[in-house]
Amino acid sequence: MKRFGDFTAVAGIDVDVLPGEAFGFLGPNGAGKSSTMRMIGCISPPSGGELRILGMDPVRDGPAIRGRLGVCPQLDNLDPDLTVRENLTTYARYFGVPRxxxxxxxxxxxxxxQLTERADSKVEPLSGGMKRRLTIARALVNEPDIVLLDEPTTGLDPQARHLVWERLFRLKQQGVTLVLTTHYMDEAEQLCDRLVVMDGGRIVAEGSPRALIERHSTREVVELRFAADSQEAFAGKLDGLGERIEVLPDRVLLYVADGDAALAQVEARGLTPAAVLVRRSSLEDVFLHLTGRTLVD
Amino acid sequence: MSVTQRARPGLPRVPAVAVLAYHLTGYRRTWRSGVFSSFLLPTLTVLGFGFGVGGYVDQGVDGVPYLEWIVPGLLASTAMQVAIAESTFPVFGNFQWTRTYTAQNAAPLRAGDIVAGHLAFVLVRAVTASAVFLLVTALFGAVVSVWAVLTLPVVALLGLAVAAPTFGYAAAVSSDSWLAMLFRFAVIPMTLFAGVFFPAESLPDGLRHLAYATPLWHAVDLCRAATLGVPPHWSVAGHLLYLAVWAVGGAALAVRLFRRRLVV
Structure with missing residues (x-):
């Protein structure tokens, strides 16, 4: 639990992260993900509850725990005036690694x-993706048991994101425990063995990406677009189709087990949507269902 | 490449040394531009004050030629200015702009290690600038006593006495305009009234006691005693103790304010 004055950032969460797994904290902005990461990173003492990291108490054994963690923060804090290599060598010495x-x-x-060619260039002119990779490399200088990644690919272009994912996946294969926050559902599906969805400082769902989809959504989703401003009118005629119907301003979503079968029934009722998409249910459907569609900030 | 199967590194034996090493690594890239100005300042001082102003102060101060009298004062004020300059924007920026301290805080360093390592770097800067000053003015023949080498430990203590509380100040303020205020309301008045350019004893009563309260006056008096080979106005132990109180008190404050900022 974490409180700042009257504001409760993390109201109460109960999770166990197992060695070697990739664990994700998902949630909209303000859900308490970063506060949770700061507590795990031993730089923010919990205001209540019990927290153990590698079997140690973060308040008493902070430096000892931090010596075995790698931290990749949300905002890069590399030294812009040092070279790429110097950023790693100076940081390694904080962990007692000899020169x-x-x-x-x-x-x-x-x-x-993949930054060897840039080893002796300064950090300042590097692209966002390169800086992120360097930050990840810096988080690994002490050969950590656990790597904390706070929104590791936010702001990166698709090529850079896929490269980061691929490297993180390799770390996982080597037995490093990954704990990450993200609000990209594809990232969570790619990387996480298990995840929790947080909202308002609490956990609203927990499980593997697949289990969460099974539990909180249907197998498939049919997206129907009708003429503008007529979604409501048409939705009324879809009653009884699928487990759940969601009416959005621009389309209607049918949550069903079999998309093609549902679509056939829609057509059998004489409805002719302007556009149709049948797709697998994704973690994003679960996320939006659990945390709502309204903007948080 | 193996990330896990290697012997695990321990914690650093003296974490502050690793922090100092980091700051020196950055300084290695910029020191050349700094060296020029650290030679320029004493040279201009000798020319301007020694030969220029000194020409008007024809009977000197306390029977000492003005140039010889003013060099120890400027030596100490140079150390102070370097120490404070290195403790304002660089410290503020490490919180606000580059977030260097945040990165250090994620490693197994404590607030005290982060402060100690950076303070040590500031002292390196202040003492080397003073050493250059001493060297240049000695080459001009403005340093008459071999005791002058003792000014270096004195300015190191002065550097700590002013840098440590400035670390705390820079950690506590919310905007960099507060840093400019520090120069206007602390550094400039101290430079003018703490016995650098004229004896503090010639100030009216109230101002004189303010001058005595500044760390700078105590260092100036000690440096002057050393370079001229004369006894100081106060006991040496009294001066050193007063500077040490600023240094220790300032360091305690700085660590407290760093912790408040980093551990939330």
């Missing part, structure tokens, strides 16, 4: 995040 070993480690990590 020579730090240089070796930096070279390996630059190779891992």
């Amino acid at each position: 020579g070993a730090a240089r070796e480690r930096a070279a390996e990590l630059l190779d891992f995040v």
